Amino acid sequence: MPGETLNAPPPARSASLAARLLPRSLLYSIFARIGGSGLDTDAFETLRASYRGRFLGRAIAYDNRQNEIPASLIHSLRWHPVRLISFFDRPYYYGAKKKYLDWIASHHLATGRYDLFHSWSGDCLRSLQVAKQRHIPSIVEIPTWHRDGGKAKVSRQDVPESTSNGRGLQRWKAGLLLERKRFVEEYKLADLLLVLSETAADTFRARGFPEEKLFYLPRGVDVERFKPGHRPTKFRTVFSGALIKRKGIHHLLEAWYRLNLTEAELWLVGSVHDEAKPYLKQFWRDNIRLVGFVHDPENYLSQSTVHVFPSQWEGSAKVTYEAAACALPQITTREAGDVVRDGVEGIIVRPGDVEAIAATLEHLHRHPEVVERMGSAARQRVVENFTWDHFRTRLLDAYEIAMQKVA
Numbered sequence: 532m533p534g535e536t537l538n539a540p541p542p543a544r545s546a547s548l549a550a551r552l553l554p555r556s557l558l559y560s561i562f563a564r565i566g567g568s569g570l571d572t573d574a575f576e577t578l579r580a581s582y583r584g585r586f587l588g589r590a591i592a593y594d595n596r597q598n599e600i601p602a603s604l605i606h607s608l609r610w611h612p613v614r615l616i617s618f619f620d621r622p623y624y625y626g627a628k629k630k631y632l633d634w635i636a637s638h639h640l641a642t643g644r645y646d647l648f649h650s651w652s653g654d655c656l657r658s659l660q661v662a663k664q665r666h667i668p669s670i671v672e673i674p675t676w677h678r679d680g681g682k683a684k685v686s687r688q689d690v691p692e693s694t695s696n697g698r699g700l701q702r703w704k705a706g707l708l709l710e711r712k713r714f715v716e717e718y719k720l721a722d723l724l725l726v727l728s729e730t731a732a733d734t735f736r737a738r739g740f741p742e743e744k745l746f747y748l749p750r751g752v753d754v755e756r757f758k759p760g761h762r763p764t765k766f767r768t769v770f771s772g773a774l775i776k777r778k779g780i781h782h783l784l785e786a787w788y789r790l791n792l793t794e795a796e797l798w799l800v801g802s803v804h805d806e807a808k809p810y811l812k813q814f815w816r817d818n819i820r821l822v823g824f825v826h827d828p829e830n831y832l833s834q835s836t837v838h839v840f841p842s843q844w845e846g847s848a849k850v851t852y853e854a855a856a857c858a859l860p861q862i863t864t865r866e867a868g869d870v871v872r873d874g875v876e877g878i879i880v881r882p883g884d885v886e887a888i889a890a891t892l893e894h895l896h897r898h899p900e901v902v903e904r905m906g907s908a909a910r911q912r913v914v915e916n917f918t919w920d921h922f923r924t925r926l927l928d929a930y931e932i933a934m935q936k937v938a
């Protein structure tokens with residue numbers, strides 16, 4: 532499968548975790564909550580691996596919303612002092628929160644007895660510097676791609692200018708922003724980089740990063756929560772995710788408008804951002820249902836026929852795992868991750884290729900037998916490769932490799 536060639540063969544697994552070269556005390560930091568949806572789920576499943584392995588020293592996060600891991604092991608920053616500047620424009624406030632998280636984590640590393648540090652890109656420059664000084668192996672997880680890779684394809688909102696006339700305040704605010712050089716320096720300092728897809732790995736290879744510094748760590752999915760339902764009698768296309776241009780919602784809407792399929796409908800499950808509203812107006816059809824954000828996406832995916840997710844760049848989109856677990860064939864892009872193999876669990880299209888999206892939708896609409904075949908293959912693929920048990924096993928391999936680098 533895509534990505535399998537990235538990692539070197541893992542060390543022989545022992546029946547006992549104690550026989551492996553794993554840390555005694557892990558420090559984990561993340562700009563998210565522990566427990567919840569999205570990245571919060573990733574954080575929880577990551578901590579499960581170390582907690583069950585009895586080597587979780589401490590986790591630092593912005594909140595704790597689970598009960599399995601004792602709260603005494605989680606340093607929550609819920610009432611952080613950066614809230615005092617929450618009125619700042621988002622890039623400044625966002626950067627300040629990440630740098631505060633980094634400052635707290637670096638203090639723990641400098642004063643605690645940790646032998647492995649795991650954090651996320653953008654969250655940990657100061658901490659990585661302390662880890663390097665103290666000869667503590669470090670892992671940085673990359674949520675998307677190399678900072679310089681792929682983002683030119685997507686229009687990005689400009690950083691707002693300060694309305695203050697004071698130059699001192701402007702300089703101080705500018706220091707809150709997350710600059711490119713911060714991310715690049717983190718890549719260099721980390722002992723191991725966790726990439727979520729082959730496309731993400733390629734953005735690092737193109738900049739000279741050696742294979743031994745990259746570790747392929749795809750996401751996981753709860754296959755009991757996300758499971759097949761009953762196929763609707765009407766051909767139902769679903770898009771699940773934030774309605775933003777980066778995820779290709781405007782391309783899907785245009786493709787759907789061109790087709791004018793009869794006895795079909797499109798469900799849009801996710802929060803509607805302002806940038807999507809002009810396209811919703813331009814390409815609206817009466818067979819579109821705007822569901823909005825939901826806490827139970829599985830109930831919408833399991834009632835659908837096909838999932839379309841034409842993202843322009845991701846790390847490894849969680850919804851592609853969820854849709855596959857619900858036995859949905861998918862029309863997606865290689866930029867969305869490695870879950871779907873072209874022609875097996877779905878169809879891969881190029882980002883922005885409206886014609887290909889429309890043609891594939893029409894093909895699946897006409898051939899329900901293809902929908903069934905691809906949907907069955909999709910469910911089998913995640914059950915055999917992408918459960919959270921698979922994720923935690925791979926993560927322990929990554930920890931062992933990182934520990935070997937400084938052993």
